[in-house]
Amino acid sequence: MLAMLFEALVYVMALYGLITAIGNLIDSLALRVRLGKTSYKLVLSVKNQEETIEGIIRSIFEDELFRDKDTNTKVVVIDKGSTDETLKILHKLQEDYENLEVIADTEK
Secondary structure (H helix, E strand, C coil), X not given: CHHHHHHHHHHHHHHHHHHHHHHHHHHHHHHHHHHCCEEEEEEXXXXXXXXXXXXXXXXXXXXXXXXXXXXXXXXXXXXXXXCCCHHHHHHHHHHHCCCEEEEECCCC
């Protein structure tokens, strides 16, 4: 008798978990439909970063947020007058990443 009661309790808990998971999934989908695409913009300001900028940009675009097709993501890099190859590297990276915008800004 005790085993049957325990088994019934396990079934009820499993059913509750399944209903909760389905409810959360429906809520998540409804929120996406209401909000449409989510947008993110990351802005970086750099100067003389030729040694690290390529790795930084590539690691940003490897993140799941930037690979998700349901989000509108963009990375804007503002070069503040680099005297090394930073700007050239950024322009080369633009060929690989369509969501990368490079702005050359000179300091005054």
